[in-house]
Amino acid sequence: MSGTYTIALLILSNIFMTLAWYGHLKLQQTGTSLHWPLIGVIAFSWAIAFFEYCCQVPANRIGFVGNGGPFSLVQLKVIQECVSLIVFAIIAHFMFQGEALRWNHLLAFCFLIAAVYLVFK
Template sequence: MRGFYTILLLVLSNAFMTLAWYGHLKFKDMKWSQSLPLIVVILISWGIALFEYILQVPANRLGFKEHGGPFTLVQLKVIQEVITLVVFFIFSTLFFKTESFRMNHLIGFLFLVLAVYFIFKK
C-alpha cells in the first residue's frame, strides 16, 4: 500500500510542478495576467510549486526503503522521472494544442519504460 500511496503522491506533486513550470506560458491567454511583471509570475509559480513540495517530500519518505517503503533511492528517482514525463505529456496535449506528439517521442518514452524495467530488475 505504501508503494501505491507513494506513486499517487508523486503523480499529484508532478501535476502541481508541471503547472508551476509551464502553466505561466498560457498566462498571455488570460486577460487578468497579460501585463504581470516577471517577478509576479515567478511568485505565482513558487506558490503553485509549494504544493508540489508538500506532496513530494511525503511521497519520497513514504516510499523510501530506509523509511519502511518499498523503493530504493534509484527506483524512486526513475519512477519520478517517468511520472514527470507522463504528466507533462498529458498537460502539453491538453493545454498546448500547438505541440505535436511524434514517433520519436513515442520511441523515447519506450526507452524510459525499458529504463524502469532494468532499474527494478533484480
C-alpha cells in the same frame, strides 16, 4: 500499500510541478498574465510549487526503503521522472493544443519504460 501512496503522491506532485513550470505560459497566451512583472510570475509559480513539495516530500519519505517503503533512492528517481514526463505530455496536450506527440517522443517513452525495467532488475 506504501508503494501505491508513493506513486499517487508523485502523480499529484507532478501535476502541481507542471502547472507551476508551464501554467504561466498558458496564462500569458490567454492574456491573463501578459502584463505581470517577472517577479509576479515567479511568485505565482512558487505558490503552486509549494503544493508540489507538499506531495513530493511525503512521497519520497513513504516510498523510500530506508523508511520502510518499497523503493530504493534510484527507483524513486526513475519513477518520478517517468511520472513527470507522462503528466507533462497529458497536460501539454490539453493546455497547449499545438504541442503534439511525435514518433520520437513515443520512442523516448519506450526507452523510459526500458529504463524502469532495468532499474527494478
